[in-house]
Amino acid sequence: MKVAIIGTGKTGSKVVELLQDSSPGIFNTTNPPTLEKLKKFDVIITFVPGTAFQNLLKLLLDSQLPVVSGATGFNFPNDFHATLIHKKLRWIHSNNFSLGINLIQPMLKALKKTSRLFADYHFTLHETHHVQKKDAPSGTSQMWQAWLGEKINITSERTGDVVGTHCLTLNLDFEKITLTHEALDRKIFAQGAIYAAHELLTNKNLEYGLLNFTTLVKEKISEEETL
Template sequence: MKVALIGAGKTGGKVAELHSDTIAFDEKNPPTLEALKSCDVVISFLPGPAFLNYIDLLIESKLPVVTGSTGFDWPIDIQKRLKTANVKWINAHNFSLGMNIAKSMIEYLGKAQELFDDIEFKIHDIHHVHKKDAPSGTALSWQDWLGQKAEITAERTGEVVGYHHVEMITPVEKIKLTHEALDRGIFAQGALWAANKILTDNSIEMGLTHFSDVVKKHLNI
């Protein structure tokens, strides 16, 4: 599997460390249609606004794409364009496989609303000072998975790789679910797992598919 890596920052750099057959592209060596032809799959960890600039090129390349770019809104016609081009893309705010196991727990926690009259939910994320978006894309995903309104707070400090927790609070009890990334390699491992999956799993449909749906289907949950 030959990987075209676009965005060789801290997380992208881990992809190159873990997978030797990787060609890294950056501002000094931008991807071209000709260069991408030698690769099997694209992995992008570009900041969202920068990733938007490459969407046309990536669609034209016809390569499957795995992207962890955040901090942007997808074009409203992206699903139609990908299906028309007959290509598969997988996206995620967080490529941690453990995080995507936590997704099922969070969805279950959200159902507690049916049991209590007085209940509130709080989500908090902590990341390194270099992360631009706050709250994180993952924190926003947690609220979606929860299916309930939640107070979301964010903190940027030091070199924290990634920390999230959600609290369910009632007047008489509290449940707290936490996920902490201990090494940035978990995101690279997940992206490489997704890249292999998108190349080998014929059940993944053309168009844009969320990583959590791929993991959930793989685990049959």
């Protein structure tokens, strides 16, 4: 597949590394994308800040290409899903493209049943990221809380160049259960974005619109379980 990569920051540069043998198109502030340039590619992967992504929206739509977006600090307009359906486009967005972290969801599904066994319990979640990460709690922490289906006491730490660590603890009277995901390299996000791009091009069962990466992975896991 011919991939156009927009954004060569912390994560975008990792996408470039993983795809370097396939000669991707690389676009950034020194080599901005244009409609003419983008039409040479099959799919777009973009990792840019929210403000920059807002400025790219029209160009991305005009390209008529499927898009994988890892933009943070950005909320899509309420009618954007409908806009993509109308244009017969498929986009995948996520705040965390780690394939591994999506394996956490079925684990949290089991922890949701804690109240069936214990009357007194509470969850805590501590997340640690690099000092340049501005949002706190992280989108992943909020995603875990949504998966768990109840309020969690979330604490955030920003230090050094930590890629991302999330540690969920179930606190009981006489025991603790701890679930930790530690990102060792930002390539995990690049790997997931490339996986998403491949799905956009090859999975003909995907509907048009703004698709959720977590849902995509969940469906893939379910398919494998039925084999």
